[in-house]
Amino acid sequence: MVEALHLGALLPAAVGVCCTAGGRRGAGDLLAAIVMLVAMVDVATGAALLTPFTWSAVLVVVAMLSALRLRMARQPASEAGERTPRRHTGMVLHTSTGLLVMAAMLVAMAGHGAHAALGISSQGQHHAGMSGGVFGLILVAAVAAYLAFTSRLAVIAVREHRSLATVELVSMALSVATMGVAVAAA
Numbered sequence: 001m002v003e004a005l006h007l008g009a010l011l012p013a014a015v016g017v018c019c020t021a022g023g024r025r026g027a028g029d030l031l032a033a034i035v036m037l038v039a040m041v042d043v044a045t046g047a048a049l050l051t052p053f054t055w056s057a058v059l060v061v062v063a064m065l066s067a068l069r070l071r072m073a074r075q076p077a078s079e080a081g082e083r084t085p086r087r088h089t090g091m092v093l094h095t096s097t098g099l100l101v102m103a104a105m106l107v108a109m110a111g112h113g114a115h116a117a118l119g120i121s122s123q124g125q126h127h128a129g130m131s132g133g134v135f136g137l138i139l140v141a142a143v144a145a146y147l148a149f150t151s152r153l154a155v156i157a158v159r160e161h162r163s164l165a166t167v168e169l170v171s172m173a174l175s176v177a178t179m180g181v182a183v184a185a186a
Contacts, residue, residue, distance in 0.1 A: 012175040025088065036098065
C-alpha cells in the first residue's frame, strides 16, 4: 500500500511541474519543481540515484536558493520604488516551503527504511515515523501548515481567475497529502 501511495503522489507532482513550466514563472521555479519530482521518483521507485538523506539535503539547498533568489529580486526593485508582485512572492514561498516539507518527509521515509534494515520492531518504527515522536509531531504540523498555506493561495488564485496556478496548487497539495499518508502508513 505504501508503494502505491508513493507512486500515486507522482502524478499530481508531475502535473504541478507542467503547470510551473506553463506558468512561465522562471527557470528557478521550474528547476525547483523538477528537482523535487526527480527526488520523489527516485525514492518511490527505489532507483537509488541518491540516498533519501542526500535528496533531503539537496531539497533544502534548493529551497534556500529559491528564497534567496526572491530576496535578491526584491532588493533592487525596492530601490526603484517597485515591488515583486505579491502572487509571485506567494508562489516562490510555496515552492520553498514544499521543498522543505518534502525534505522532511524523505527523512521520515528513510528512517522507516533504516529501522527495517536494522531489524527494529514495528513499535520502534512507530516512534520514529510521522505517527509518533517529536519529529512526527513536527512533520504533521508542517504538512498541515503547508496544506493550509496552499489552500489560501489556491483561493486567491481562483478569485483572480488564474486557472494554471490553481491547478498547480491543488496538484501539489494532493501530492504532499498523499506522501504524508504514505509516510504515516510506513
